[in-house]
Amino acid sequence: MSDSYACAEAVLTQLVAQGVRELVLCPGSRSAPLALVAQAADRAGAVRLHVRVDERTAGFLALGLAKAGRGPAAVITTSGTAVANLAPAVLEAHHSAVPLIVVTADRPASLVGFGANQTTEQADLFTGFVRYRARVASSAPAASWQAQAARAAVLAEGALGGDPGPVHLNVELGVPLVPSAGPRAWPAALPAPLVTPGRSIAQPVALPGTPRTVVLAGDASPSVGAAARALAESCGLPLLAEPSSNARSGPNAIRTARLLLGTDLGAAIQRVLVFGRPTLSRPVSALLARPDVEIVVVSDRSDFPDPGWQARLVAPAVTVEPGPAEWLAAWQAADALRQEHVTATLAEVGTLTGPELADRVVASVPSDALLILASSNPIRDADLASIRPDALLSYANRGLSGIDGTISTAIGLCLAGGRPGVLLCGDLAFTHDVGALAIGSDEPRPELRIVVADDAGGSIFATLEYGAPAFAQAFERVFATPTGLDPVTLAGGYGVPARRIDPDDLAAALAAPISGLEVLVVGLDRTGRADLDARLAAGPSAG
Incomplete structure (x- = not known):
């Protein structure tokens, strides 16, 4: 059997063993072993395969699959410019902590820099934007293939205390690329997965309820958004939630929050509990930069948001004593008036x-x-x-x-x-x-x-x-x-x-x-x- 085909099979079977269920594939020659193994996995029902002709759209398709899925999603391409076309999706995955596994085919390292066809310095193309990168060589010991794939999947999910995000497996494949007898069926048994302990649940930090506090929810996963809404409702706090926060619902959510931040009510804020990644409006950015406001970031990520450089506490979870009932009531009353103004203004157009x-x-x-x-x-x-x-x-x-x-x-x-x-x-x-x-x-x-x-x-x-x-x-x-x-x-x-x-x-x-x-x-x-x-x-x- 071709070592290249065996290498491709080892990489993809290990990714499936680690929980990958969605594969996006773009056509190419050097990636032929990966393509054939991916198709075998799809036929066996081990994964769902999505084939696209444009690597840029393929990268974002995999990004969406990983965002809404139950684990990492992988995208497979050939070498050269195909890899570079994944850069926008990799950067988005990096900054939004999405477990995207990039698998790129390449020629052996000995051919890089010598003018070989469709060959460039691609192994480090995403340096600075991936949680892990590896050169998986078909000429290397076979045990290394699965080990590198397992490590990539684990680190993509943020295991062992790291942040979730993209990883890159650059698979260097020599000739012959495929066995002369044709592709093999998907293996009946998968390799053992690499198992890591889950993240420990930290004890929440208790905060007093006296400062005039709002919960600010930026772009966030459904679980983070649900936590932001639950905290706001249990503590009687106004909820300022962006549309992609997965928290913009329920009785405490303030519809016209960004418009009210420029009023006396916004000026009265003394503390902000930040969930997710707020990015949407200048009034929010101004709030997070105010030196007179206590900024508490509720996050378990090392790249927690602090665009105004004012964060004084970062914690995976917090509890808050109930605040004054009139504080929430004031926001709700102001929101009702502002909603009327919004409706009337739009009708005037x-x-x-x-x-x-x-x-x-x-x-x-x-x-x-x-x-x-x-x-x-x-x-x-x-x-x-x-x-x-x-x-x-x-x-x-x-x-x-x-x-x-x-x-x-x-x-x-x-x-x-x-x-x-x-x-x-x-x-x-x-x-x-x-x-x-x-x-x-x-x-x-x-x-x-x-x-x-x-x-x-x-x-x-x-x-x-x-x-x-x-x-x-x-x-x-x-x-x-x-x-x-x-x-x-x-x-x-x-x-x-x-x-x-x-x-x-x-x-x-x-x-x-x-x-x-x-x-x-x-x-x-x-x-x-x-x-x-x-x-x-x-x-x-x-x-």
Whole structure:
């Protein structure tokens, strides 16, 4: 048997033994042994295989599978530029602590640097962004193949006190790549997994309830989000939860939190209990940078968030004595008034706006489905959406807050979770990752509704400094960047059902059952977006 095929089999069987159940594969020659073993694993029911032709979308598909799955997901590519195309997904996984296993085929190390075809210095390509990297050589002792794969899977999950995140196995395969007799069947018995003790549960730190405290929940997993909501409700504290925090539900959640932070009520905050990774708004960033506020970060990660450099306590868990009841009541009363102002302001526009579309989309998601939000304005618009009573599972790529791989991630989330999903994205995010719709006829397909907020460009830039009239001459070309492309036509080119929805028909379209993969395009006018945001931020007193 080819040593390369035996090496590939050892690596993948060990990953399966460690709990990997989702494999994403991109075609290639040097990766042929890995591809054949992956297909054998899929046929045997040991894994579910997803084949894609674009490594960038494949990386984000694996990211989504790992986010919503029960363990790490792996993505397999050939050598050369194929590996470099995984970089955006690896960086997002690094910053959002997602257990992504990158398996890249390579030529033997002796050929690197000598002009061999499709060969470059790829073994250390992700240095600084992976929890572990290894050069797995088919010429090395066979025992090392499984040991390296086992170590990678364990460290990807954050065992032994580390943080979860991506790992990289660069598999150096010599010729012959495959046995002349053809591929073998998947082994009947798997190797023994590498077992590590689970993380110990630390005793929570007890905090007094006297300082005026809020619970701030940024982008977080469902378990972290549930903990944030539970703490807020058990201690009677206002809950300031971002849309992807998995905490934005229940009676303590403050819908207009980011708008209230600029008021006297926000100025009265004395302590913030931070869960997850808050990244969404400047008012939140300003709060976390205030030297007069006690910042307590509730996290068991070494890369805990502290963007304002003010954290004074970091603990895996905390308990808080109940605070004054009037503190929560004041936030709830102010929130009710601000909600009325938001509703009235949006109604004055006369046409459908981004915040109104986000509110309708969030409300439409079935309780057993996923909500996925693209970066830029869609997730910020959802930050003003009505609070749901149920704990809707919500996701976004907020590790680096890019629009890269939005559709691919959403597909992975739905497939791994076994749930339908609704993705709200802008037209630029849709165009950027439209290649994710290239799904082969034999591949698993999600139940996913993609709602495209089509405002013909990047409306978020109109709300920033360079949206001012002084920059008008440059704005459209270098910031808004309208492409002139029609999302309906783009989706149709991939054979995905798509249609443009008029505002009058939106309620019916969103209420329809989610069936297969579909695209709904809703036109928006971004002309007055900066003025709208300013009026929402100003509040009712400014009229």
